[in-house]
Amino acid sequence: MLSGSQQRKKLIMMEIPSVFGPRDRSITLYEGINHHPDPDSIFRSKTVAQLGCGNGWISIALTEKWCPSKVYGLDINPRAIKIAWINLYLNALDDDGLPIYDREGKTLLDRVEFHESDLLFYCRDNKIELDSIVGCIPQILKPSPEAMSKIITENLSKEFGNIFRTSGPLRGFVEDQFGLGLIARAVEEGMAVIKPTGTMIFNVGGRPGQGVCECLFLRRGFRITKLRQTKIMQAANTDISALVEFEKNSPHRFEFFMGSVGDQPISARTALAYMKSGGHVSHALSVYSCQLRQPNQVNKLIEILKNGFHELSRSLDLSFADDSSAHEKITFLVYLASFLNANKPNPCQPPAE
Numbered sequence: 395m396l397s398g399s400q401q402r403k404k405l406i407m408m409e410i411p412s413v414f415g416p417r418d419r420s421i422t423l424y425e426g427i428n429h430h431p432d433p434d435s436i437f438r439s440k441t442v443a444q445l446g447c448g449n450g451w452i453s454i455a456l457t458e459k460w461c462p463s464k465v466y467g468l469d470i471n472p473r474a475i476k477i478a479w480i481n482l483y484l485n486a487l488d489d490d491g492l493p494i495y496d497r498e499g500k501t502l503l504d505r506v507e508f509h510e511s512d513l514l515f516y517c518r519d520n521k522i523e524l525d526s527i528v529g530c531i532p533q534i535l536k537p538s539p540e541a542m543s544k545i546i547t548e549n550l551s552k553e554f555g556n557i558f559r560t561s562g563p564l565r566g567f568v569e570d571q572f573g574l575g576l577i578a579r580a581v582e583e584g585m586a587v588i589k590p591t592g593t594m595i596f597n598v599g600g601r602p603g604q605g606v607c608e609c610l611f612l613r614r615g616f617r618i619t620k621l622r623q624t625k626i627m628q629a630a631n632t633d634i635s636a637l638v639e640f641e642k643n644s645p646h647r648f649e650f651f652m653g654s655v656g657d658q659p660i661s662a663r664t665a666l667a668y669m670k671s672g673g674h675v676s677h678a679l680s681v682y683s684c685q686l687r688q689p690n691q692v693n694k695l696i697e698i699l700k701n702g703f704h705e706l707s708r709s710l711d712l713s714f715a716d717d718s719s720a721h722e723k724i725t726f727l728v729y730l731a732s733f734l735n736a737n738k739p740n741p742c743q744p745p746a747e
C-alpha cells in the first residue's frame with residue numbers, strides 16, 4: 395500500500411557555506427540537461443552518475459523528473475555527501491515523515507545514493523556500469539609560468555586548439571594548464587565505466603577558448619552536441635594577469651566577452667584593460683553532451699595504448715570532420731595498434747624502392 399503524498403512540487407534544500415548548492419554553473423548544467431533532445435533516453439530507468447554533486451540538488455531533481463533506476467551522486471567533499479543525504483531524506487519524506495512514492499511505487503531513497511568519491515572511483519571500485527554521466531566539476535585556470543614557458547618554447551600552433559594536435563606528449567599537460575585537467579580525467583575514467591553507447595554531459599567554462607574546450611572531447615573520439623551556452627560574469631577581483639602574460643608570448647587568445655551579452659570574444663589583454671576602466675567582463679559556459687563515435691573500436695584502442703604506449707595515448711587525436719572518415723581512420727588505427735601490441739612487424743609495407 396502506498397503512503398505519503400504522490401508528488402512533491404518543490405525541492406527542499408539545506409545549504410551550508412562549505413558545500414556547493416545551486417549556482418550559475420550548476421543551474422546552467424541543469425538547464426542544459428533539460429535542453430537534451432531526448433532526456434528519457436539517457437535517464438529513464440537508467441544508471442546515472444553525477445560528478446561533483448555538491449548538496450545533491452541536481453541528482454534529486456533529475457530523479458524526480460526522469461525516474462532513473464539509480465543515480466549515484468559523487469563528490470570528493472565528505473561534507474557535501476552528508477548534506478546531500480540530508481537533502482535526499484528531506485525530499486523523500488513528506489511532512490509527517492512518510493515516504494513519498496512515485497508513479498512506479500518507488501521513493502527517492504530507492505533511486506538515489508550519495509558517496510564520497512574522487513571522480514568515478516566509487517563506480518570503478520564497485521564495478522558499476524553506467525548509462526550516463528553528468529559532471530559539474532571545477533576548472534581552475536591558473537597557468538604556471540614554468541609550464542607556459544615550456545609550451546611557448548615549443549613554439550606551438552597558431553590556433554590554440556592546434557596545440558592538442560601538434561604537441562605530442564605535451565597534450566595532457568596542456569589540458570591541465572587550461573584548467574581542463576579534471577574534466578579530461580573524468581572523461582577518461584568515464585570511458586572505462588560507461589556502457590559503449592552511454593552519454594556524458596559536462597559543463598565547461600569557455601575561457602580557454604571554445605576550440606580548446608571542444609578538443610578535449612573530440613580528440614578522445616567523441617561526437618559532441620552543445621546543449622546550452624550562457625555567460626558567467628567574471629568577478630571584478632579575479633586576477634587574469636597570468637593569462638595576459640601568456641598571450642604576450644603566444645598566438646593563443648583566451649575568450650572573454652564585454653558585459654553579459656557581447657557576442658564577439660575579446661582576449662585576456664583587452665578584458666583586463668576593460669576591467670581596469672570599470673567595465674565588466676563575462677566568459678561563456680557551455681553544456682556539452684558527448685557520445686563515442688565508435689565505442690567498441692575506441693575503447694579497444696585506448697586499452698591497447700594503456701598497455702605500454704602511454705605517451706602515444708596522451709597524443710591521441712581522434713577528432714575527425716565526419717563520421718565516414720572517423721570510421722575509416724579509427725578502424726585502421728585499431729588494426730595497426732593490435733599489430734604493435736602483439737609485437738608483430740608493422741603491417742604497412744614501405745613503398746617499393
Ligand SMILES: C[S@@+](CC[C@H](N)C(=O)[O-])C[C@H]1O[C@@H](n2cnc3c(N)ncnc32)[C@H](O)[C@@H]1O
Nearest residue numbers: 414415416420446447448469470471512513530
Ligand atoms: C561547481 S561545484 C558543483 C556543485 C553541484 N553540482 C551543485 O549543483 O551545486 C563542483 C563540485 O565538484 C566537487 N569536486 C571537486 N573535485 C572533485 C573530484 N576530484 N571528484 C569529485 N568531486 C569533486 C566539489 O567538491 C564541488 O562540490
